[in-house]
Amino acid sequence: MTRFALLVASLLIAGSVSATEIPLKNADFEQPIAGKRIPGWARIQHAGLGAYEVTTDTKNAAHGKSSISMRRTAEQVYGLIMQRVESKDLGGKQVEMTAMLKTAKVGKEGWVMVMTFKNYSNILDQVLAAPMVGNTDWKEVVLKSVAPPTTNMVEVGFMLMDEGTGWADHVRLRSIDVESEETAAKDKPEAAGKAETSAKKGKTDKPEADSQKSNAKAGAGTR
Structure with missing residues (x-):
């Protein structure tokens, strides 16, 4: 590996971003549903009589032994599976949610991953991933957003x-x-540029030294 590559690698490591994992309950849905209760999660629908069947699926899992599934059984605006996380340290920070999702015969409005930032009962912001429609195999979906300054919980x-x-x-x-x-993003290009300049300078020193040797030989030959 060249000196330049080593310098860049060390700078990238030094400029790594600070990330903190936020614990979720039953994040892999390994704890089975008991009646209508999903351990760690709540189930909600827009209105009216129950229009969704929610189950622990032990035959379709992206990780571990089981996943959770939601099937619409009657026409309804939406059904939601959600978990609330309370924290006073989220304001102004980027929050990243990732999950494995899959669909079967889902209509055009889709199966959608969502994050809702709140200050107690007040909704400050809500972000939605692109809807997954039709029939899709397991896919990792990532959703990112900066939490508003007064956020004290995220759903x-x-x-x-x-x-x-x-x-x-x-x-x-x-x-x-x-x-x-x-800060890391700003520092990396500048530091990498300095490293590249230093590496190029190191390379140009050698021909200059060779040139001096050639001149010495030429001088010796004329005496």
């Missing part, structure tokens, strides 16, 4: 907004210090 979950069945598994949540990320 993470999955909405079925049309007909069909959606699955979720291996849910992860973490916060990223935005200031550290921006």
